[in-house]
Amino acid sequence: MNRRHFLELGGAALVAPILMTKAGAEAPAWKDGKRWVYSITYDEGPQELLNHAVPLHRKYGIPGHVALVSSQIGIPRNVPGSSYHGMMILSKEEIAGLAKEGWGFSCHSMTHCGVTNENAQVEVVEARKVLEDAIDQPITIFTVPGTNDGHPPAMKVAAQAGYKAILTIYDRVNVHDSDPMGLGRVPLHTQYPAPFFSEFDPYKRIHQAIDLGGWIVDYCHCPMPGKPIHPAKDCTTQELEQRFQKVKEIGGEDVWLADPNDVVDWLVEQSKKS
Numbered sequence: 001m002n003r004r005h006f007l008e009l010g011g012a013a014l015v016a017p018i019l020m021t022k023a024g025a026e027a028p029a030w031k032d033g034k035r036w037v038y039s040i041t042y043d044e045g046p047q048e049l050l051n052h053a054v055p056l057h058r059k060y061g062i063p064g065h066v067a068l069v070s071s072q073i074g075i076p077r078n079v080p081g082s083s084y085h086g087m088m089i090l091s092k093e094e095i096a097g098l099a100k101e102g103w104g105f106s107c108h109s110m111t112h113c114g115v116t117n118e119n120a121q122v123e124v125v126e127a128r129k130v131l132e133d134a135i136d137q138p139i140t141i142f143t144v145p146g147t148n149d150g151h152p153p154a155m156k157v158a159a160q161a162g163y164k165a166i167l168t169i170y171d172r173v174n175v176h177d178s179d180p181m182g183l184g185r186v187p188l189h190t191q192y193p194a195p196f197f198s199e200f201d202p203y204k205r206i207h208q209a210i211d212l213g214g215w216i217v218d219y220c221h222c223p224m225p226g227k228p229i230h231p232a233k234d235c236t237t238q239e240l241e242q243r244f245q246k247v248k249e250i251g252g253e254d255v256w257l258a259d260p261n262d263v264v265d266w267l268v269e270q271s272k273k274s
Contacts, residue, residue, distance in 0.1 A: 027213020034256035037215035046222040067108035067143035070131035083230040104259035106141035115150030125161040173214035185219040190231040202242040
């Protein structure tokens, strides 16, 4: 989300989608009695993830998740103007290897052009089957590309397209009662530009998630050593490791480390029992 877009949003637009457990209320447990949940997603799926992020996932035992642009698998990213333009994207074989390690995947639209009412049939609906055919993996989550402007038009067609959930870039902790078609993600970025000037925080929203009995879904793109590709879109591998260390250190046995697909599937099953 760019600065102008953020500032133009009214308070109601930001707060309305949020459903939170009341302070002090006893939050229901998650799978296997876990108190809260931690997930992390990587947009676009650059091949460089294999060199820098994936080894940290193996070290800390945390499954990952990649949001993939359906028409760009195993080829250089083709989104002119993007900080990641030209980077090689994971191949079908590399994606299969990650799946065997517990990673999950979602659809990040057909072309990353931004979802509108006019193109939602292609960018959301048709994109799901194209991606499933391309990687031979089930796809039941849609990850909104660009700004949250694409969220409302995506919501109109997501259910009929077979999606169970939508990941946005609303910065918030999800809870049991959150609308699965409007899940928030927490930016794991080195530094935001003006007017925020916020620095990387390895503790970000962890204690809130514990207090609410909630679910953090971090997001970044392609962490690199020493310097992020873009400070407001990414973190470094050193910062990623700090984040994983704090999640494990503070979460202990109380945190469920999970691919978002597994959490959504679990929530769907729980809803059938209620």
